[in-house]
Amino acid sequence: MANSDTHAHPGLDVTVERTGPCLATVRFTVSKEETQKARARGLKNAARGTRMKGFRPGKVPPAFVEKRFGEEIDRQLVEHFVQHAFQHAIDDEGLKPARSPRIELESIEAKTDADWGHEFEVLLRPEVELGQVDGLEVESMPVGVDDEELDRTLSGIRGEMSTPEPAGDEGLPENGMAICKLAFLLPDSEEPILERDAIRLSPQTPPLGLDADAFKEAMTGCKDGDSREFELEFPEDFPVEDARGKKGILRVQTDTCFRIVPPTDETVFAEFGVEDEDGFREEVRRRILAAKQNQEEQRIEQVLLEKLIENHPMELPEPIVAEQADSKVEEIRAALEEQGLEGSELEARLAEERQVAFENSAKAMRAIYLMEEVAREKKIEVSRDDFEKEFQAIAERNNVGADQVRKYYQEEHLLQQLALELLERKVRVYLRENAKIQEADSGS
Amino acid sequence: MSALDRAYRIIQKPVITEKASTDTMNRNAYTFRVPRTANKAEIRDAVQRLFDVKVLSVNTLHVRGKRRVRGRSIGVSQDWKKAIVQLSPESQIDVL
Numbered sequence: 001m002a003n004s005d006t007h008a009h010p011g012l013d014v015t016v017e018r019t020g021p022c023l024a025t026v027r028f029t030v031s032k033e034e035t036q037k038a039r040a041r042g043l044k045n046a047a048r049g050t051r052m053k054g055f056r057p058g059k060v061p062p063a064f065v066e067k068r069f070g071e072e073i074d075r076q077l078v079e080h081f082v083q084h085a086f087q088h089a090i091d092d093e094g095l096k097p098a099r100s101p102r103i104e105l106e107s108i109e110a111k112t113d114a115d116w117g118h119e120f121e122v123l124l125r126p127e128v129e130l131g132q133v134d135g136l137e138v139e140s141m142p143v144g145v146d147d148e149e150l151d152r153t154l155s156g157i158r159g160e161m162s163t164p165e166p167a168g169d170e171g172l173p174e175n176g177m178a179i180c181k182l183a184f185l186l187p188d189s190e191e192p193i194l195e196r197d198a199i200r201l202s203p204q205t206p207p208l209g210l211d212a213d214a215f216k217e218a219m220t221g222c223k224d225g226d227s228r229e230f231e232l233e234f235p236e237d238f239p240v241e242d243a244r245g246k247k248g249i250l251r252v253q254t255d256t257c258f259r260i261v262p263p264t265d266e267t268v269f270a271e272f273g274v275e276d277e278d279g280f281r282e283e284v285r286r287r288i289l290a291a292k293q294n295q296e297e298q299r300i301e302q303v304l305l306e307k308l309i310e311n312h313p314m315e316l317p318e319p320i321v322a323e324q325a326d327s328k329v330e331e332i333r334a335a336l337e338e339q340g341l342e343g344s345e346l347e348a349r350l351a352e353e354r355q356v357a358f359e360n361s362a363k364a365m366r367a368i369y370l371m372e373e374v375a376r377e378k379k380i381e382v383s384r385d386d387f388e389k390e391f392q393a394i395a396e397r398n399n400v401g402a403d404q405v406r407k408y409y410q411e412e413h414l415l416q417q418l419a420l421e422l423l424e425r426k427v428r429v430y431l432r433e434n435a436k437i438q439e440a441d442s443g444s
Numbered sequence: 445m446s447a448l449d450r451a452y453r454i455i456q457k458p459v460i461t462e463k464a465s466t467d468t469m470n471r472n473a474y475t476f477r478v479p480r481t482a483n484k485a486e487i488r489d490a491v492q493r494l495f496d497v498k499v500l501s502v503n504t505l506h507v508r509g510k511r512r513v514r515g516r517s518i519g520v521s522q523d524w525k526k527a528i529v530q531l532s533p534e535s536q537i538d539v540l
Binding site: 052054055056059060061064 | 459460461464465
């Protein structure tokens with residue numbers, strides 16, 4: 001069957017009625033002559049390509065072709081006219097569909113002995129009339145790094161770059177770490193009710209429910225194979241149900257004790273590409289500042305977007321919002337069921353989540369429609385270059401080649417999604433760069 | 445064996461080819477494969493009984509088996525009998 005935009009159907013009559021702010025009904029009728037013509041064309045095309053034993057190619061009689069392909073051709077015919085009607089509604093009536101209509105084609109019959117028709121509903125994009133986009137006012141928060149924060153970060157970096165080494169005869173230091181075996185026992189019993197292997201413990205971080213000082217004191221100095229016992233009360237979420245709320249004993253047996261060796265200054269300086277402590281401080285300060293500035297920019301963009309949404313109330317195609325919310329709720333249901341929630345408790349929780357999911361979906365859709373409108377109005381486009389830069393960035397983050405990333409996005413049909421994300425990013429930047437940003441008072 | 449069973453044994457399958465379908469369109473004649481022992485009277489009776497139609501004439505012919513080569517072995521497909529049955533203009537058979 002020929003493509004819908006390459007030919008016209010004089011016998012196809014299409015009317016469009018707007019039945020709601022985001023809803024239209026498309027009605028179409030097809031004359032029997034038009035259907036007969038289209039059907040004959042379909043049969044002829046099918047006959048041309050049909051190969052059947054006993055017949056030369058293309059010489060299968062139409063009656064045989066109809067017997068064999070008639071149903072298929074009728075189905076294609078319905079689809080063809082529905083597509084034409086939909087395209088007509090878009091081109092001639094200016095409909096802006098939010099998505100393709102969902103139509104049960106099986107229920108429609110293309111009649112050749114009488115005029116026939118059908119009607120279907122189309123969800124429409126909301127009509128957005130852009131108000132103020134440039135010069136939106138927003139307050140920026142001061143961004144800075146004080147010495148205390150810098151010292152904390154430097155110490156954190158050194159901690160993260162530290163390496164564990166066997167503690168040996170000196171035993172487990174206070175800031176060390178040990179691989180332990182845990183056994184939970186009831187009083188007057190030597191048979192553990194629960195055991196856990198290969199647990200990482202530090203004297204500074206006691207298991208839940210144990211006294212921190214007592215744990216630190218007991219564990220510090222432990223050697224490989226040493227054992228310590230602690231009294232505890234089994235918590236309400238303890239895996240062994242019978243033991244919950246009862247008093248018991250936790251036996252900690254160290255397998256291997258480690259001391260934590262901080263990196264040398266040379267290692268740290270080399271990692272950050274600096275030469276001395278001052279350079280290290282400056283580099284880390286610069287990185288923290290850059291991260292904070294980035295965070296502040298994103299906050300400003302979010303505030304601007306929220307303002308834009310607030311200033312542009314719009315009706316949304318409710319079924320799409322509901323579908324998105326439902327799909328989110330189903331994800332939450334799966335996660336909650338995995339956590340063991342069930343019955344009325346699960347349903348009550350989901351009812352709460354459904355409301356939140358609906359509001360979030362509605363907000364996200366408003367944001368998308370608005371940003372697309374801003375992009376159209378301000379001529380913001382995603383170029384091939386933008387794609388390439390993004391592929392490069394993703395490749396660097398994942399330590400692979402840009403070609404690999406491009407191929408993955410093409411194969412998984414993710415390019416359209418990526419284009420939307422890039423457009424959103426560009427619009428957010430546009431909003432920020434064209435906003436009136438006032439510095440907040442340092443006191444606020 | 446009932447008369448209907450006999451009829452089913454006689455009309456083995458329709459022959460659907462370009463030539464046979466042209467014959468159907470031009471003079472309402474249908475072609476069938478029949479047992480080599482079946483005679484015209486039996487074929488007429490079988491067609492009339494099975495399809496509830498009026499037969500005007502029956503022509504039969506023997507089709508010689510074709511030479512078949514499969515790898516190194518050479519053989520001949522079976523001979524069979526073709527019956528061309530012309531129906532009265534108001535009769536019709538749905539062969540597909």
